[in-house]
Structure formats: structure tokens, C-alpha cells
Amino acid sequence: MTDVAMAPAKAPTRATARWRGVPKYVFLSIVALLSIGPLYFMVVSATNTTQDVLASSMLPGTNLLANWQSLTEFQDVGSAMYHSIINAVVTTVLALVVCSIAGYGFEVYHSPNKDRLMWVLMLAMMIPFAATMIPLFQLFADAGLINSTWAVVLPAIATPLLILLFRQSARSFPHEIIEAARLDGLKEVAIFFRMFVPTMKPTYAAAAVITFMTAWNNFLWPKVILVNPDYQTMPMLISNFTGGYVVDYGALMLAVLITSLPTIIIFFVLQRSFVAGFTGVVK
Numbered sequence: 001m002t003d004v005a006m007a008p009a010k011a012p013t014r015a016t017a018r019w020r021g022v023p024k025y026v027f028l029s030i031v032a033l034l035s036i037g038p039l040y041f042m043v044v045s046a047t048n049t050t051q052d053v054l055a056s057s058m059l060p061g062t063n064l065l066a067n068w069q070s071l072t073e074f075q076d077v078g079s080a081m082y083h084s085i086i087n088a089v090v091t092t093v094l095a096l097v098v099c100s101i102a103g104y105g106f107e108v109y110h111s112p113n114k115d116r117l118m119w120v121l122m123l124a125m126m127i128p129f130a131a132t133m134i135p136l137f138q139l140f141a142d143a144g145l146i147n148s149t150w151a152v153v154l155p156a157i158a159t160p161l162l163i164l165l166f167r168q169s170a171r172s173f174p175h176e177i178i179e180a181a182r183l184d185g186l187k188e189v190a191i192f193f194r195m196f197v198p199t200m201k202p203t204y205a206a207a208a209v210i211t212f213m214t215a216w217n218n219f220l221w222p223k224v225i226l227v228n229p230d231y232q233t234m235p236m237l238i239s240n241f242t243g244g245y246v247v248d249y250g251a252l253m254l255a256v257l258i259t260s261l262p263t264i265i266i267f268f269v270l271q272r273s274f275v276a277g278f279t280g281v282v283k
Contacts, residue, residue, distance in 0.1 A: 042260070045253035053249040067250040077258065079230065080237040084216060085262070087152045087233060091215040092208055094157040099207065102158065103166025104196055108178060118167070121160040129220065137224055151225045156215060162207050169203040170196070205273030213263045234259040 045053045048061035071077060106114050136155060145151040173196060181191050197204070219235040226232060232240075238259060241252040 042253055042257055045250065046257045048250055048253075050247070050249045053253060063250055064254070067248075067254045070248050070251040071254055075237050075240065075255070076230075077237070077255070080232050080234045081258070083149075083231055084233040084235075084259075086149055087218075087222070088212050088215040088262075090149060091153045091156050092211045094153065095159065095162060095211045096204055096207055098157050099159065099162035100166045100197070100200070100204070101192065102163045103168075104170050104192060106163065106167045107170035107173075108175070118164070121163060125160050133221070133224060136221075140225060147226055147228045147231050152218070152222050155221065156211075156218070159211075162211065165207055166200070166203060169200050173199065202273045205270045209267055209270050212266050216259075216263055 041056075041058065044058060044060050046067060047064040048057055049063045049066075052061055052063075106118060140146060140151045140154075145154075177195060178191055181195060186194075217235060218233075219239070222233050223236055223239070226236070234255070238252065238255050241247055241255065
């Protein structure tokens with residue numbers, strides 16, 4: 001009896017271990033289908049008529065060309081796409097430069113006062129944009145920047161989230177290298193651009209994805225500051241479809257599909273670097 005009780009438990013076989021993982025893969029498959037479902041419906045609806053869209057048809061249709069003609073007949077898609085691209089690209093480039101320098105400065109030139117300032121920036125994230133929108137509009141109106149790219153770009157180039165992201169990344173950058181570079185006579189600007197920037201490419205990729213998607217999907221502020229319809233962006237163009245008495249859902253879904261493509265492409269191109277950037281920050 002003693003020998004039987006003390007016998008080691010039998011190790012699970014490969015078949016048993018494989019079946020134990022089935023619930024996990026079933027759950028992940030269900031979540032994947034729920035995530036892909038809306039995207040599939042968007043693509044299919046862009047090829048269907050309004051009646052098919054309202055009937056929630058999940059089969060591709062033959063109305064894609066008609067939807068495109070209806071979309072371009074009443075909306076200037078080319079102009080809206082151009083202004084969206086300009087706003088998103090300029091915002092992304094400037095935000096990466098400004099926020100990376102700020103995050104680097106907060107960490108490399110560390111002091112208690114900078115920690116207090118960082119807390120103030122973090123608290124600013126809790127203030128809703130609607131509370132600052134009217135004074136911000138008055139500020140740009142006095143500066144004569146209404147209906148301009150700078151009116152859309154300037155409020156978004158310095159965000160506390162990106163500054164915190166780059167500050168956390170700068171903590172993993174060896175300060176001994178900075179000190180050695182200073183002893184060799186390298187200037188601070190050269191240290192930043194020649195040593196810090198190349199080693200933080202994943203962080204830049206993650207910040208680029210976040211900033212581009214936020215700038216591309218920005219609707220409220222461009223709607224307020226871009227008074228002239230000639231300067232409208234793609235989200236503003238989509239909102240025009242819901243303002244009439246009759247909504248062409250086929251053309252609407254085609255506009256949504258066109259608007260979604262740039263962000264999808266950017267994310268898939270920078271997907272690995274995006275994950276690596278956040279993984280490095282967490283470490």
C-alpha cells in the first residue's frame with residue numbers, strides 16, 4: 001500500500017495535453033470571428049445596395065461601381081483624402097519629433113521639478129477636450145489660422161501619452177553611453193539624433209501608429225476649425241451622409257471602407273514594431 005501511494009503520478013500524454021488546449025483555441029477563434037465580423041460586413045456592404053445593407057446581407061453584391069459613382073457625384077473624395085493625409089502625416093512627424101525630445105529630456109535631465117511637471121501633464125489628460133475647445137478656437141481665430149492645416153496639427157503635436165511613452169523608453173537607454181559621448185565631445189543634439197533615435201525605432205513605430213490613427217480619425221476639432229467645406233477630411237465627409245433625409249448606405253459603407261484602408265495598412269506594416277515598442281516600455 002505504501003509503495004502504491006508513493007508512486008509518482010503519470011505524466012499526461014501528448015493527446016491529453018492537446019485536448020486541454022482546445023477550449024483556449026475555441027475561445028480565441030470566437031473572439032477573432034467577432035473582431036473580423038464588422039470588417040467583413042463593411043467590405044461586403046460597400047458592394048451592396050441600401051436595401052441589402054439594411055437587410056444585413058452578408059453576401060457580396062454587384063453594386064460597387066454604382067456606389068462609387070454615387071459617392072463621387074456629391075462628395076469630393078479626392079480633396080477629402082488629400083487633406084486627411086496631409087493632416088495625419090504632418091501631425092505624426094511633428095508629434096514624433098516634439099514628444100521624443102520631451103520624453104528624452106524628462107528622463108536624461110531628470111529633476112524633481114520635471115517630475116512635478118510630468119504629473120501636471122498627466123492630469124491634463126483628464127480634462128475633456130470639449131472644455132478647452134472654445135478657448136482653443138478663439139486662440140486660432142485671433143491668430144488667423146482657421147481653415148488651415150496648422151489649426152488641426154498644432155493642438156495634437158504634444159500629447160502627454162507620447163511624452164510618457166518616450167520617457168519610459170529613455171529609461172532603458174544606458175546613461176553611461178551618454179556620459180561617454182559627452183567626454184568624446186559629442187554635442188547633446190548629436191547624441192539624441194545619432195545614438196538615441198536609432199535605438200528607439202520600435203518606440204517610434206508604436207508612437208507613429210497611435211498618432212497617425214488618432215489624427216486620421218479626428219473629427220470634432222477639424223469639424224469646428226475647418227469652416228470651409230473645401231478643407232473637409234474623410235471623417236467629415238462620412239458625416240455628410242447622415243445629414244440628409246435619405247441615406248445611401250451603400251455609398252456610405254464604401255466611404256467608410258476607403259477611410260479605414262490607410263489606418264489598416266499603417267498598422268499591418270508597423271505591427272511587429274508596434275508590439276515591440278510597447279513590450280520594451282513595459283520591461
